[in-house]
Amino acid sequence: MKSAPELRRLVGRLLLLAVLMFAFGFALVPLYTVMCKAFGINGKTGDAYQGSQLIDDSRKVRVQFLSTNAADMVWGFYPEAQELDVHPGAVNQMLFVAQNPTDKPMTAQAVPSISPGTAAVYFHKTECFCFTQQVLQPGERIEMPVRFIVDRALPDEVKHLTLAYTLFDITARQPPPAPVARNGG
Template identity: 45%
Template sequence: MKDTNELKQRNKSLALKVAGIALGMTAFGFAMVPLYDVFCEITGLNGKTITVAEQGARDVKEREVTIEFVAHVDRGMPWKFQPPVAKMKVKLGEMHQVNFLAENLSGKHLIGQAVPSVSPGQAALYFNKTECFCFNNQPLDGRAKADLGLAFFVDEQLPANVHTITLAYTMYNITDAATDNNVAAQ
């Protein structure tokens, strides 16, 4: 009888510990997004932009900032991906449209996905994309080229100490993942 009660007590203790660990892991999973956002804000890495409707482009101010465009292709992806210009000056609140060039250098159909990053991190809150190729997958047939559009404005509330904003994109090959998702959906 004593062994049975002791065994029940140990099982109950173990069950509580396992439940506590599972609860802790769930809480940690939910905390990862805000913790990542804080990390990005502190370090200025991988700033996230805000997507808004075009009506957000309000009165044009006289202040100008420099926008630097950077384009990277992930290792192993046979694409050429480049910005239209290395940098451009823009007035705050003014809409701008640019096209990045993507070229599939392989003979195979590939699907790319661009992931943006804005630096410095504080500028990400004021860099507003109303249209962006990064919102969708970019399928490209072998040896094909495409102009990938970006429409944006910089909010006039941009802090005065920010004079240059770097918008960097990394293009990833998601062909296998996109194909797997299509198969799973059928």
């Protein structure tokens, strides 16, 4: 059995530990934000892109759009335009069209890439069909938007970016539909 002074020290240390853990819990969100900004992860665009006063009207960057189907993908898939000239800091949109020419439902996933690779950290997708799987019924055609911002911090020597998507058929990877419950057995 411990003496009263030892118990008081132990309780004091445990209370100090509880206070430190509570404070660390409050610090997690700001620490996470700082880490994301420092390492350029999580696609956080922050508040810097809100408001037209942050658009750099003095220069334009050409963004080219490419689409490719993976070897087993049969959908029609293409951008509405081949390229756009954009001002850094402005919100832009491009529509991609997909069509399922088969007689069965299919599920697809688009995987993006940006080139040159060193400029990828300056390209921010705020909305993209690549964030979710796309399910199309037989013969169905859809228009899928991608909204993006080219960061004003993009180095001046970079005057051209390419956003490319590869579309994959992931129908076979989908779990089978849940059985339908029938009344009366």
